[in-house]
Amino acid sequence: MNSFSRRKMLALGAAGVAAAAAATARAGSFGNPDEPAQGAINVDSGSLRDPGPQNPALASQFPDAQSPPATDVGEMPQFWASFNNAHRRIQSGGWAREVTQADFPIAADIAGVNMRLGAGGIRELHWHQAAEWGFMTYGQCRVTVLDPKGRAYVQDVGEGDLWFFPAGHPHSLQGLGPDGCEFLIAFDDGRASEFNTLLVTDWLAHTPPEVLAQNFGVPAKAFEAIPLHDRWIFQGKEPGSLADDQAAVRSGGMPPNPFTFSLAGATPVRSNQGGTLQIADSSTFKVSETITAALETIKPGGLRELHWHPNADEWQYWIKGEGRVTVFNAGPRVQTQDFRAGDIGVVQRNNGHFVQNTGTTDLVFVALFKSGEYAEFSLSDWLTHTPPELVAQHLNIDPTVLMRFPTDAPGVVPA
Numbered sequence: 001m002n003s004f005s006r007r008k009m010l011a012l013g014a015a016g017v018a019a020a021a022a023a024t025a026r027a028g029s030f031g032n033p034d035e036p037a038q039g040a041i042n043v044d045s046g047s048l049r050d051p052g053p054q055n056p057a058l059a060s061q062f063p064d065a066q067s068p069p070a071t072d073v074g075e076m077p078q079f080w081a082s083f084n085n086a087h088r089r090i091q092s093g094g095w096a097r098e099v100t101q102a103d104f105p106i107a108a109d110i111a112g113v114n115m116r117l118g119a120g121g122i123r124e125l126h127w128h129q130a131a132e133w134g135f136m137t138y139g140q141c142r143v144t145v146l147d148p149k150g151r152a153y154v155q156d157v158g159e160g161d162l163w164f165f166p167a168g169h170p171h172s173l174q175g176l177g178p179d180g181c182e183f184l185i186a187f188d189d190g191r192a193s194e195f196n197t198l199l200v201t202d203w204l205a206h207t208p209p210e211v212l213a214q215n216f217g218v219p220a221k222a223f224e225a226i227p228l229h230d231r232w233i234f235q236g237k238e239p240g241s242l243a244d245d246q247a248a249v250r251s252g253g254m255p256p257n258p259f260t261f262s263l264a265g266a267t268p269v270r271s272n273q274g275g276t277l278q279i280a281d282s283s284t285f286k287v288s289e290t291i292t293a294a295l296e297t298i299k300p301g302g303l304r305e306l307h308w309h310p311n312a313d314e315w316q317y318w319i320k321g322e323g324r325v326t327v328f329n330a331g332p333r334v335q336t337q338d339f340r341a342g343d344i345g346v347v348q349r350n351n352g353h354f355v356q357n358t359g360t361t362d363l364v365f366v367a368l369f370k371s372g373e374y375a376e377f378s379l380s381d382w383l384t385h386t387p388p389e390l391v392a393q394h395l396n397i398d399p400t401v402l403m404r405f406p407t408d409a410p411g412v413v414p415a
Contacts, residue, residue: 032070039070064324064336072326074333077106077348079325083114084342089195093121093235094175099344101190106346109370110291110315113185113194114342117141117175122236125200127170130187133291134163134173135263135366137319139181142239144249145171145259152249153259156242160264160295162280164288170200177238184317188290188370199230261285263295263366270411274302275362277411282372289372296355298323298363301415304355305406306379309347312369316345321363328352339365352379378409 028035032042040048048067059066081104086097094117101107111130117123134143136159143163144154156176157163165171167188175181185194204212205228209220216222239245263280270277281292292312298304298321316325318339326336329351338358339345347353357363383391384407388399406413 034070034073037070038068038073040067041070061340062338064338068336069326072334072336074331074335076327076329076333076335078104079106079327079335079346079348080337080339080343081107081345082343083112086114089232091233094118094123094180094233096194096233098194100193104190104344104346106348107313107315107344108190109188109313110368111187111190111192112315112317112344113187114182115173115185115194116180116182117173117233118180118235119175119177120236120238121175121180121233122231123173123233124231125170125172126197127168128165128187128192128197129167130189130192131167131290132163132165132171133186133188133288133293133368135184135186135293135317136161137182137184139179140176141181141183142174142176142242142245143171143260144245145169146252147255149255150252151255152252153255154242154245154249155258155260157260160262162261162263162285162288162293163259164261164285164291165259166287166289174236174239184366186291186315186317186368199232201227201230205229257286259287261288263293266295270409272410272412272414273299274410274412274414275299275304279374281374290370292369292371292374294367294369294374296365296367296412298355298357298412299414300357300360300362302357302363303413303415305410305413306352306354307376308350308352309369309376310350311373311375312371313349314345314347314353315368315370316347316365317368318343318345318363318365321357321361322359323355323357323363325353325355376409378411380406381409 081099083097083099086099088095088097094115096113096115098111098113099107100111115123136157138159140156140158142154142156144152145165146152147169204223204226209223212223213220261280263278266278266280266284268276268278275296275298278295280288282289296304318341320341322340324336324338325345325347326334327347328334383402384405388402391402392399
């Protein structure tokens with residue numbers, strides 16, 4: 001072998017070693033930690049292609065599922081669902097669609113319903129085996145409910161307002177003018193269904209006429225025209241004034257705590273240039289003993305800080321904007337998913353997670369927890385309340401750098 005060929009071979013060999021070393025460094029480096037390497041940045045364009053059957057319109061909605069960050073690793077239960085592709089049951093007066101655990105297995109704690117009532121549309125008198133929590137996203141609605149001591153409550157609610165009806169409490173909902181209402185309903189049982197409730201029309205139609213006559217003290221023929229099938233949602237007349245309806249039921253007295261609450265009007269527990277967090281739990285909305293809610297607003301480019309919840313799964317309903325959620329569990333297992341308005345997400349108890357606003361407008365979602373108390377651990381709050389030398393040894397970070405970490409659990413971090 002001549003000297004030129006020998007030098008060339010040595011150079012090529014050295015280049016190959018260097019390339020292998022570089023590849024190893026990339027695969028096991030900051031921001032690209034796993035071996036074998038994960039993510040599109042670690043493969044050539046040929047192996048990244050997807051030449052098979054696909055639905056481009058659907059795929060375009062999930063860029064982080066199509067091409068996950070290199071920091072994603074392992075498998076997790078699907079934590080995305082949506083009302084956008086849920087079947088709607090439509091009747092005169094309104095419609096509803098639901099996502100229960102039967103549709104979304106990870107959602108063990110909470111079932112969700114998206115309902116619309118036109119002006120005068122009535123969700124008939126009924127009650128549930130589970131507690132019902134409601135959040136208004138549009139328009140005006142009149143709610144009625146009776147407590148076990150015979151005390152009636154009637155109130156009008158608007159966008160950003162809540163209601164809570166404990167399990168077994170009979171109630172009704174009616175859309176008000178000019179354009180009715182739309183709202184989220186959540187039951188504190190993932191198996192509960194909006195289409196399997198205890199309805200007043202069902203009970204009367206399936207009770208012997210003589211029993212109805214004896215129970216209500218009127219002739220049986222007074223019930224001859226009752227519906228033989230449930231009404232569920234039906235078009236009714238718009239109600240009169242709120243004051244008149246309240247006066248009509250006042251004889252039993254007022255319940256000690258209201259069944260409605262303004263979440264949008266609540267003082268934020270966290271507020272900065274990155275966004276706001278507003279909370280309604282049993283300390284502020286006293287009747288809501290089994291569901292706590294957080295209304296979260298994240299400005300464009302903002303980050304809902306790295307955190308976890310120790311007392312319940314987080315069930316999310318996305319109201320405005322778009323973003324992505326990244327969830328961390330033991331293993332390690334990490335997955336990122338994209339969300340838009342109308343979508344539902346679930347982060348299981350004690351799983352670390354964060355939310356990023358990837359859009360150009362405010363991101364707004366409501367997070368629900370099957371608990372009467374809101375509880376959260378902030379990663380930065382934990383690390384800054386642990387002896388700095390101990391943290392420095394774990395993370396190989398200078399203690400003086402740790403001193404710059406947020407110490408006040410900011411909730412939302414600005415862009």
